[in-house]
Amino acid sequence: MPKHRIVAVGGTFDHFHVGHECLISKAFEMGEFVIIGVTSDEFLRRTGKLHDQGFEIRVSKMIEFLKSRGWIKRARIVTLEDPFGPTISDPSIEGIIVTKETAPRAEEANNIREKRGLKRMKVYFVDYVTAQDGLPVSSTRIRNREIDEKGNLIKHQA
Numbered sequence: 309m310p311k312h313r314i315v316a317v318g319g320t321f322d323h324f325h326v327g328h329e330c331l332i333s334k335a336f337e338m339g340e341f342v343i344i345g346v347t348s349d350e351f352l353r354r355t356g357k358l359h360d361q362g363f364e365i366r367v368s369k370m371i372e373f374l375k376s377r378g379w380i381k382r383a384r385i386v387t388l389e390d391p392f393g394p395t396i397s398d399p400s401i402e403g404i405i406v407t408k409e410t411a412p413r414a415e416e417a418n419n420i421r422e423k424r425g426l427k428r429m430k431v432y433f434v435d436y437v438t439a440q441d442g443l444p445v446s447s448t449r450i451r452n453r454e455i456d457e458k459g460n461l462i463k464h465q466a
Contacts, residue, residue: 313400314343314401314402316335316395317343317405317406318410319331322359322360325457325458326457326458327445331405332370332374339403341384343393344384358448358451360451391413395421395429396426403429403432406432406433411433417429437459439455439461
């Protein structure tokens with residue numbers, strides 16, 4: 309049974325992988341409704357964050373995953389043009405799901421919310437999913453053709 313009415317989660321979601329699946333699944337475990345922020349191509353360009361897939365592809369992969377789990381009606385995908393999206397202005401967001409990498413942003417968002425007179429969000433941590441080699445699954449490793457989206461090692465010809 310979800311603990312909150314509305315929670316948020318955000319990311320680039322480049323090369324949608326098992327780690328992303330875990331993050332999104334935790335959000336639906338914690339919230340009846342989930343606001344999913346997907347970073348825009350423009351925001352990624354401004355911050356210099358690498359990605360292979362354009363916004364439309366990343367969103368379509370997210371929709372595909374949500375539909376496969378029966379969660380599409382419990383979700384709203386929003387475009388992130390900054391690190392916080394609606395988390396710093398929407399009083400209905402009660403929780404946020406993060407990894408170690410994104411945890412400082414959640415704290416920053418909570419500080420901004422407090423200054424604005426909004427209630428702090430409860431922060432939930434999701435551990436990284438490890439690949440076949442015991443290292444974390446990441447979009448970077450997939451881009452570098454070390455692993456696939458499921459965390460399997462890619463064998464390269466010698």
